[in-house]
Amino acid sequence: MPPRNLDRLTRVYGPATWDVYERLDESLNPQGPDWLHELAGRYLQPGDVVLDAGCRDAEHLIRLVRANQITGVGVDPVGIHIERARSAVDAAGLADRITVDQRVMHELPYDEGHFDFVWCRDVLEQVDDLDGALGEVARVMKPMARLLVYTTFATHLLDGRDAEMMRRHIGNVEGNLEVGHVEAAFRRADLRIERKDAIGTEWREYAEERTQPGSRALLRLSRLRRQRDDIIAGHGQDIYDHIEANLHWEIFQFLGKLLPVVYVLTRP
Numbered sequence: 001m002p003p004r005n006l007d008r009l010t011r012v013y014g015p016a017t018w019d020v021y022e023r024l025d026e027s028l029n030p031q032g033p034d035w036l037h038e039l040a041g042r043y044l045q046p047g048d049v050v051l052d053a054g055c056r057d058a059e060h061l062i063r064l065v066r067a068n069q070i071t072g073v074g075v076d077p078v079g080i081h082i083e084r085a086r087s088a089v090d091a092a093g094l095a096d097r098i099t100v101d102q103r104v105m106h107e108l109p110y111d112e113g114h115f116d117f118v119w120c121r122d123v124l125e126q127v128d129d130l131d132g133a134l135g136e137v138a139r140v141m142k143p144m145a146r147l148l149v150y151t152t153f154a155t156h157l158l159d160g161r162d163a164e165m166m167r168r169h170i171g172n173v174e175g176n177l178e179v180g181h182v183e184a185a186f187r188r189a190d191l192r193i194e195r196k197d198a199i200g201t202e203w204r205e206y207a208e209e210r211t212q213p214g215s216r217a218l219l220r221l222s223r224l225r226r227q228r229d230d231i232i233a234g235h236g237q238d239i240y241d242h243i244e245a246n247l248h249w250e251i252f253q254f255l256g257k258l259l260p261v262v263y264v265l266t267r268p
């Protein structure tokens with residue numbers, strides 16, 4: 001007697017299934033994160049003054065300044081980032097065109113209408129005073145200036161346990177992964193959405209096809225969990241929990257539980 005599920009097994013191992021797998025081994029030529037620089041370039045003119053809000057080590061600010069004949073200011077509250085940013089700016093020979101300051105977005109020592117463009121990449125997730133930060137950024141923007149935001153939101157696929165784990169991410173601020181919360185803050189700061197692009201999984205596909213960071217994150221996650229007690233004893237529960245959550249970030253983007261989104265905002 002053949003097994004009762006022979007039809008299903010035959011379908012599973014038949015050519016229709018394998019054809020699809022073969023198709024999935026071919027790249028869909030996803031767009032990569034360089035697109036964000038291309039997008040910024042469309043709004044920049046030589047001589048413009050740009051703010052990088054949450055500049056970290058100034059990697060992106062240096063690239064923007066080099067590519068667009070502009071000058072820039074980077075702010076970040078974390079001392080080690082500012083030290084690295086200053087070294088990177090010096091090493092790039094751009095100290096006359098880039099200044100970096102240890103500051104928060106919600107206290108910017110610049111006059112109203114000082115900047116032609118604001119770059120804010122992967123920062124809003126961590127901003128504790130979202131209203132203060134966006135209000136202050138809007139204040140220092142020229143009337144025709146653009147604010148480019150790249151940030152990540154939770155989707156309906158991020159279930160209760162996932163969300164609970166993400167709350168143990170030390171960097172993120174509760175609520176800032178909610179699209180409604182962030183877009184309401186844009187409105188309160190009088191910032192109008194001119195353009196909104198959901199990046200979806202494309203940047204992840206792009207990176208995975210080249211350097212496999214998702215695979216590396218999973219490998220690290222397995223090793224983290226297998227050394228759980230030791231790592232907690234040596235480094236603390238908070239660090240263990242944070243790293244566990246952070247190693248899910250890219251994977252959740254792949255799975256559509258987290259959605260990266262790009263906005264271009266103006267002052268109406």
Ligand SMILES: C[S@@+](CC[C@H](N)C(=O)[O-])C[C@H]1O[C@@H](n2cnc3c(N)ncnc32)[C@H](O)[C@@H]1O
Nearest residue numbers: 054055056076077078104105121122123126127
């Ligand atoms: C994920 S990193 C992204 C850094 C950089 N923009 C990039 O794309 O490589 C987030 C950065 O936001 C900074 N940050 C967090 N809260 C901030 C605030 N209130 N104002 C300015 N920067 C902030 C952090 O220190 C960190 O450097």
